[in-house]
Amino acid sequence: MPVLNKILGDFIRVGSLTIIDAKGRRHVLAGAPGPTVTIRLHDTKLHRQLLLKPELYTGEAYMDGRLTIEQGTLRDLLTLYGLNRTSLRAQPIQKTMRAWVKRLRGLAPKNDVKRSKKNVEAHYDLSNEMYRLFLDEGLNYSCAYYRSPDDTLEAAQVNKLRHIAAKLDLKPGQKILDIGCGWGSMAIYLARACDVEVLGVTLSTQQHALATQRAAEAGLSDRVRFELRDYREVEGRFDRIVSVGMFEHVGLANLAPFFTKVRQLLTDDGVALLHSIGRKGGPGSTGAWVKKYIFPGGYAPALSETMTAIEQAKLWVTDVEIWRLHYAETLLAWGGRFAANRDKAAALLGERFCRMWEFYLLISEFSFRYGKHMVFHIQLTKNVDTLPLARDYITEAERRLQDGETVSAPPA
Incomplete structure (x- = not known):
């Protein structure tokens, strides 16, 4: 969680995100005034998954109930992402992941x-x-x-x-x-x-x-x-x-x-x-x-x-x-x-x-x-x-x- 905490801390430039991790620890990430959201993680696997593929695993965890929103709404959470997406995408690990996705995009099965x-x-x-x-x-x-x-x-x-x-x-x-x-x-x-x-x-x-x-x-x-x-x-x-x-x-x-x-x-x-x-x-x-x-x-x-x-x-x-x-x-x-x-x-x-x-x-x-x-x-x-x-x-x-x-x- 410390690495994720560091990256998300750089990610949040506008608004406030409080993460209660799967061990009950509270992490507050804040920037300029904006939406205020608190989420709770119910699975320790999310500590690593959200670092690698935030969109995929946030969606899956929300669907499965492994991520719940304790303050604010899903709209507030995704608004927070929308307002800060540029700073998240600027993180080295995200740049690397996107580069690999682009290299592999031509390998997708052809839609016959x-x-x-x-x-x-x-x-x-x-x-x-x-x-x-x-x-x-x-x-x-x-x-x-x-x-x-x-x-x-x-x-x-x-x-x-x-x-x-x-x-x-x-x-x-x-x-x-x-x-x-x-x-x-x-x-x-x-x-x-x-x-x-x-x-x-x-x-x-x-x-x-x-x-x-x-x-x-x-x-x-x-x-x-x-x-x-x-x-x-x-x-x-x-x-x-x-x-x-x-x-x-x-x-x-x-x-x-x-x-x-x-x-x-x-x-x-x-x-x-x-x-x-x-x-x-x-x-x-x-x-x-x-x-x-x-x-x-x-x-x-x-x-x-x-x-x-x-x-x-x-x-x-x-x-x-x-x-x-x-x-x-x-x-x-x-x-x-x-x-x-x-x-x-x-x-x-x-x-x-x-x-x-x-x-x-x-x-x-x-x-x-x-x-x-x-x-x-x-x-x-x-x-x-x-x-x-x-x-x-x-x-x-x-x-x-x-x-x-x-x-x-x-x-x-």
């Missing part, structure tokens, strides 16, 4: 079709009912677009659907491919608002079943269909391709092949729109706890990596937009709704799951609020003259779509 399905099932097939407890009415499990601080989660998610639809520059009767369609909100919105035909593909059996049901209930089965299929198995040509929150699952080795497949599926005058979590600061790696418990096989790529992969596929980048704090606000809303329905989540999946999910939502929020994560939109074409030269068409399309909306969100 079989592995990708297994990874998706691990997260998205938990329970549709659980996701209803914290998502918006339309079950949009991706970053919302807050045009105003007063927007509700429902309004912000519809803002996102509308904004993407406007960027696609849609024409009635066009064929659209939705890669990673989730529970179908994007496909249903496009078909209803823009009079197009949409094929959505997903690897989640529960998402596929509910999305199909929702399209039927909306009276859109003739224009919207969903298939349980990997995007690499899709054939044909599409006027437009959209992918929202799926690119983070393709894996490092599949960044360039993804865009090669997009090019293959696009018509010559086609347009694609990619909505994905990304990172500033260059290539990195997925956090150990998130990779183990939340998104196996997942990786949020740097913008530089993504652009390199696009160049290899010989596609035009016709528009790029960066969303900074929108996902932080989305995750804050999800966290509040999950907390309000925590007893229902525990009845469905147990107390340990609830602690895991709380930790996941908070560290995800803070990765956007204090860390290097953001969301990017990249618009792609095969030809240089496919879209109008000025971006005015996006704003005009958004206005038309908003005027035509008769419901707040596709029903779930």
